[in-house]
Amino acid sequence: MIDTWLDKHRSLYTAATRHDFVVSIRDGSVDLSSFKTWLGQDYLFVREFVPFVANVLIRAGKESGETSDMEVVLGGLASLNDEIEWFKSEGSKWGVDFSTVVSQKANQEYSRFLEAMMGSEVEYSVVMTAFWGIEAVYQESFAHCLGDGNKTPAELTGACNRWGNDGFRQYCLCVKNIAERCLENASREALVEAEDVLVRVLEHEVAFWEMSRG
Numbered sequence: 542m543i544d545t546w547l548d549k550h551r552s553l554y555t556a557a558t559r560h561d562f563v564v565s566i567r568d569g570s571v572d573l574s575s576f577k578t579w580l581g582q583d584y585l586f587v588r589e590f591v592p593f594v595a596n597v598l599i600r601a602g603k604e605s606g607e608t609s610d611m612e613v614v615l616g617g618l619a620s621l622n623d624e625i626e627w628f629k630s631e632g633s634k635w636g637v638d639f640s641t642v643v644s645q646k647a648n649q650e651y652s653r654f655l656e657a658m659m660g661s662e663v664e665y666s667v668v669m670t671a672f673w674g675i676e677a678v679y680q681e682s683f684a685h686c687l688g689d690g691n692k693t694p695a696e697l698t699g700a701c702n703r704w705g706n707d708g709f710r711q712y713c714l715c716v717k718n719i720a721e722r723c724l725e726n727a728s729r730e731a732l733v734e735a736e737d738v739l740v741r742v743l744e745h746e747v748a749f750w751e752m753s754r755g
């Protein structure tokens with residue numbers, strides 16, 4: 542199901558996973574002020590993403606019928622704990638003071654979307670599809686920066702490894718499998734909604750990368 546949707550929305554998926562900012566990290570031409578802007582905004586995003594994932598965790602425990610779903614999501618939540626610590630150390634490395642960073646419009650809109658996804662009327666299959674999309678865009682984007690022939694600056698490989706590593710890729714595949722299993726049993730209405738939510742995630746991710754332009 543998900544691969545069919547990605548094929549249908551291929552140009553949007555490519556825009557989200559091969560954005561100029563990501564390509565500039567890979568080819569080494571990245572503007573460091575763009576990187577700092579992204580770092581500050583992403584730190585704020587991740588703080589909003591934690592309650593969303595916690596909500597997914599609760600639903601995985603109650604609604605999934607598969608004990609392994611909860612373990613997969615718990616793994617994701619645990620890595621967000623490390624991630625917040627990583628952001629703090631990157632913030633001091635780059636001289637970005639998160640306490641003064643103001644959430645930009647694209648970030649606020651993404652947060653509002655995450656909040657809407659936490660409503661009990663949103664089906665588990667739809668939430669899982671959104672969750673997969675959010676994680677997969679970062680995995681694909683940063684793995685690209687580590688791929689053959691990259692000229693990624695050494696000081697940025699930490700960021701790329703965080704989401705581009707093989708463990709994160711495996712975790713995204715687990716989330717995708719959960720979403721696919723849920724979509725197999727979903728109603729026609731839920732399928733329409735899940736596709737729409739996936740498209741909106743991709744649009745939010747493109748707008749998020751766009752903030753790095755300053």
Ligand SMILES: Cc1ncc(CNC=O)c(N)n1
Nearest residue numbers: 583586587590675676679749
């Ligand atoms: C805007 C955005 N999308 C996805 C991720 C990846 N998930 C958790 O870190 C992220 N950090 N930021």
